[in-house]
Amino acid sequence: MSQSPKSGPEDAAVQAPVEALRLDRQLCFALYGAANRITRLYRPLLEALGLTYPQYLVMLALWEHNPLTVGALGQALDLDSSTLTPLLKRLETARLIARSRDPQDERRVIITLTSEGQDLREAARAIPAQILCRIDLPLETLAALRDRLKTLAT
Numbered sequence: 691m692s693q694s695p696k697s698g699p700e701d702a703a704v705q706a707p708v709e710a711l712r713l714d715r716q717l718c719f720a721l722y723g724a725a726n727r728i729t730r731l732y733r734p735l736l737e738a739l740g741l742t743y744p745q746y747l748v749m750l751a752l753w754e755h756n757p758l759t760v761g762a763l764g765q766a767l768d769l770d771s772s773t774l775t776p777l778l779k780r781l782e783t784a785r786l787i788a789r790s791r792d793p794q795d796e797r798r799v800i801i802t803l804t805s806e807g808q809d810l811r812e813a814a815r816a817i818p819a820q821i822l823c824r825i826d827l828p829l830e831t832l833a834a835l836r837d838r839l840k841t842l843a844t
Contacts, residue, residue: 731824735817739810740784744777746814752787753811757802759792768843786810 713719729743736746751766752758758766764774778801781787786807792798825832 728821728825731821732817735820739813741810745781746817748774748777748781749786749807749810749814752801752803752807753814756808757800760789760799760801763801781807 709715732743732746736743739746741749747767748763751763755762755766760771760774760778763769764771767774769777778787778789782789784806785804788802788804790800790802792800822829822832827835
């Protein structure tokens with residue numbers, strides 16, 4: 691009895707790529723799922739503040755460094771200006787930030803927290819602890835994961 695053409699050594703070579711294409715073996719899918727879960731955990735906490743997750747990231751950057759140029763903010767968040775501009779417009783409409791031209795260089799736009807934006811920081815102070823309570827992993831594990839993801843992102 692002879693072997694069929696698909697049951698020889700070539701079969702193992704064909705199976706390896708097929709195995710590599712399984713959804714549950716994809717790093718991108720694991721990261722995507724984890725990011726979605728984390729964003730869902732943040733959503734109700736941020737809704738109480740009137741913020742979306744991307745707006746929260748902008749506010750975090752500004753609470754850390756205020757004021758910032760649009761360019762510096764985009765670099766900190768790894769966002770281009772076409773993505774950042776609509777976020778900033780909505781935050782300005784909500785009176786959380788103010789945008790102004792740099793008097794030394796009219797091409798640069800400076801983003802500054804308003805008093806309402808600064809006050810929101812106090813309301814947001816509890817969010818990191820609330821998120822940690824909802825994720826069932828030890829703090830050391832989460833810190834190591836964050837550091838590894840930062841390495842992957844660079």
